[in-house]
Amino acid sequence: xxxxxxxxxxxxxxxxxxxxxxxxxxxxxxxxxxxxxxxxxxxxxxxxxxxxxxxxxxxxxxxxxxxxxxxxxxxxxxxxxxxxxxxxxxxxxxxxxxxxxxxxxxxxxxxxxxxxxxxxxxxxxxxxxx
Amino acid sequence: xxxxxxxxxxxxxxxxxxxxxxxxxxxxxxxxxxxxxxxxxxxxxxxxxxxxxxxxxxxxxxxxxxxxxxxxxxxxxxxxxxxxxxxxxxxxxxxxxxxxxxxxxxxxxxxxxxxxxxxxxxxxxxxxxxxxxxxxxxxxxxxxxxxxxxxxxxxxxxxxxxxxxxxxxxxxxxxxxxxxxxxxxxxxxxxxxxxxxxxxxxxxxxxxxxxxxxxxxxxxxxxxxxxxxxxxxxxxxxxxxxxxxxxxxxxxxxxxxxxxxxxxxxxxxxxxxxxxxxxxxxxxxxxxxxxxxxxxxxxxxxxxxxxxxxxxxxxxxxxxxxxxxxxxxxxxxxxxxxxxxxxxxxxxxxxxxxx
Ligand SMILES: [Zn+2]
Numbered sequence: 001x002x003x004x005x006x007x008x009x010x011x012x013x014x015x016x017x018x019x020x021x022x023x024x025x026x027x028x029x030x031x032x033x034x035x036x037x038x039x040x041x042x043x044x045x046x047x048x049x050x051x052x053x054x055x056x057x058x059x060x061x062x063x064x065x066x067x068x069x070x071x072x073x074x075x076x077x078x079x080x081x082x083x084x085x086x087x088x089x090x091x092x093x094x095x096x097x098x099x100x101x102x103x104x105x106x107x108x109x110x111x112x113x114x115x116x117x118x119x120x121x122x123x124x125x126x127x128x129x130x
Numbered sequence: 131x132x133x134x135x136x137x138x139x140x141x142x143x144x145x146x147x148x149x150x151x152x153x154x155x156x157x158x159x160x161x162x163x164x165x166x167x168x169x170x171x172x173x174x175x176x177x178x179x180x181x182x183x184x185x186x187x188x189x190x191x192x193x194x195x196x197x198x199x200x201x202x203x204x205x206x207x208x209x210x211x212x213x214x215x216x217x218x219x220x221x222x223x224x225x226x227x228x229x230x231x232x233x234x235x236x237x238x239x240x241x242x243x244x245x246x247x248x249x250x251x252x253x254x255x256x257x258x259x260x261x262x263x264x265x266x267x268x269x270x271x272x273x274x275x276x277x278x279x280x281x282x283x284x285x286x287x288x289x290x291x292x293x294x295x296x297x298x299x300x301x302x303x304x305x306x307x308x309x310x311x312x313x314x315x316x317x318x319x320x321x322x323x324x325x326x327x328x329x330x331x332x333x334x335x336x337x338x339x340x341x342x343x344x345x346x347x348x349x350x351x352x353x354x355x356x357x358x359x360x361x362x363x364x365x366x367x368x369x370x371x372x373x374x375x376x377x378x379x380x381x382x383x384x385x386x387x388x389x390x391x392x393x394x395x396x397x398x399x400x401x402x403x404x405x406x407x408x409x410x411x412x413x414x415x416x417x418x419x420x421x422x423x424x425x426x427x428x429x430x431x432x433x434x435x436x437x438x439x440x441x442x443x444x445x446x447x448x449x450x451x452x453x454x455x456x457x458x459x460x461x462x463x464x465x466x467x468x469x470x471x472x473x474x475x476x477x478x479x480x481x482x483x484x485x
Contacts, residue, residue, distance in 0.1 A: 069475075069482075120219070
């Protein structure tokens with residue numbers, strides 16, 4: 001990902017900010033200028049809850065390029081406390097321990113490292129709540 | 131150094147990665163299973179950061195916990211300083227990332243500090259100054275590291291990862307503990323260093339003890355007690371930098387403190403030396419268990435070399451804050467032991483082709 005593209009998504013990656021539509025009330029975990037539901041441009045940024053539970057998940061054994069060395073890892077569809085669903089890696093857990101309904105919370109981690117001289121990209125992941 | 135108006139800790143928070151490397155596993159790989167080094171250093175195991183953790187992610191977790199205890203809106207934090215000797219970028223601040231994640235940007239002063247293991251308490255000293263002068267309403271100081279020792283070296287048994295964050299304010303009703311007086315003692319003593327291009331630090335072995343660790347902590351602690359007119363027996367707890375399990379006990383005895391006064395803060399045997407996080411994590415362990423009225427003598431040490439000593443008095447505000455974030459013991463107790471190969475993998479110490 002290019003530096004400007006990463007920089008534009010920082011509010012989402014770092015603070016789990018999404019968009020709420022003031023016209024129809026639709027909430028999306030992504031940063032949008034137009035409501036994906038009703039097309040209104042009367043939208044504002046909203047901080048999503050940091051806690052939720054595993055709605056669904058998959059264990060990745062054939063990772064895409066750049067993630068081969070973390071094999072296997074868990075990607076979860078997380079249902080946040082406000083009902084918003086968001087995809088994220090689940091860390092600090094044995095893949096066997098992940099179950100639907102597992103309570104998780106946001107943690108801040110490295111997402112990827114661009115070679116020896118590029119930038120380090122950070123963002124949210126999830127980990128089990130103890 | 132006395133703050134010009136009273137300041138205190140209004141929030142504290144810590145983070146320790148979940149993985150551990152046991153001393154017996156290091157001894158198996160490097161010393162034929164003979165665990166003398168760990169026994170001499172009084173180390174059982176050390177914390178290991180996961181492959182996606184570094185001093186910035188650790189600082190963020192500690193800062194988030196400190197903000198929970200302070201109950202502050204993060205935009206009221208006027209300065210964020212992060213002390214570390216394991217910065218992932220040679221040029222690019224980590225403090226800006228922390229400030230952005232916690233929501234303190236953009237009206238905030240942010241900087242990274244470096245002074246071996248005392249970078250975090252330098253950050254704290256500066257924060258105390260800015261808050262007591264009134265330049266900022268609240269300030270946050272963090273010590274965070276993912277320290278590295280050369281494989282097989284003495285430091286391999288101790289160099290670990292963790293961090294602690296402290297929010298300083300001047301509204302007395304919010305104090306968990308008041309920072310009454312501080313004393314800094316610094317000389318140019320070359321006991322431990324790392325040249326820019328080297329992956330691991332070098333050290334002066336026994337030279338790290340008497341002219342470095344012992345001398346600076348003793349002088350700073352005595353200077354503080356002289357300024358306060360106090361004696362060791364006036365304190366309920368003493369907290370010192372913990373490069374291993376032996377030094378903090380030795381320096382406590384030399385200063386005239388009892389084992390009982392120092393033992394509650396010693397966690398190095400279970401998590402290793404977290405460098406910039408070490409003394410600050412020891413202090414957090416005490417705040418987790420302290421009662422209003424308790425007096426704490428705190429003294430850091432950083433190679434190169436210097437010590438910051440701080441006289442702290444616990445206030446009524448501590449009780450309602452204790453349970454607002456995870457405690458040091460919560461992180462110490464929740465661990466998964468890994469083998470030496472996994473440790474090398476997580477720490478990025480295995481070489482690959484460059485793509
Ligand atoms: Zn809409």
